Amino acid sequence: MRLDKFLKISRIIKRRTVAKEVADQGRVQINNQVAKSSSAVKVDDEITITFGNRIMKIKVKELQESTKKEDAAKMYELIGEDSTQN
Template structure:
């Protein structure tokens, strides 16, 4: 299954077009390698997604062509979720 379709069906990202944009920006890694929207996803793959100010790492548990909302979270297991601490540029200049 393609990465962009997995992200949509699993509801990690709501729309496939958004999933394609995020993956084509290099913000998703599968098994430690940067993945594009057309990258094939397999059961057991470990995926890290950069969402603005956090990283979400999940393991693919199963692949389905479509799911109901309540069943979507069965497609993956959250391994780790961490916040990204970024410094604001020029922060000191504005405070002076």
């Protein structure tokens, strides 16, 4: 599954176009390597996303083509969330 689609379906990012922009700006890593929006996401991958001064690290648990709002959180596990302060 494409990275931008995973971020949208799992509801980490609300819109696929925003997910694509974030990834193409180099703010998303898969297994510690910078990823493009078209990068493939697999089960057990670790994804790190930088939102401004917040860093979110998740582990992919399952992939689904579509999901209901209440089931979206089952697609990933939150490993850590840090705030970088200057």
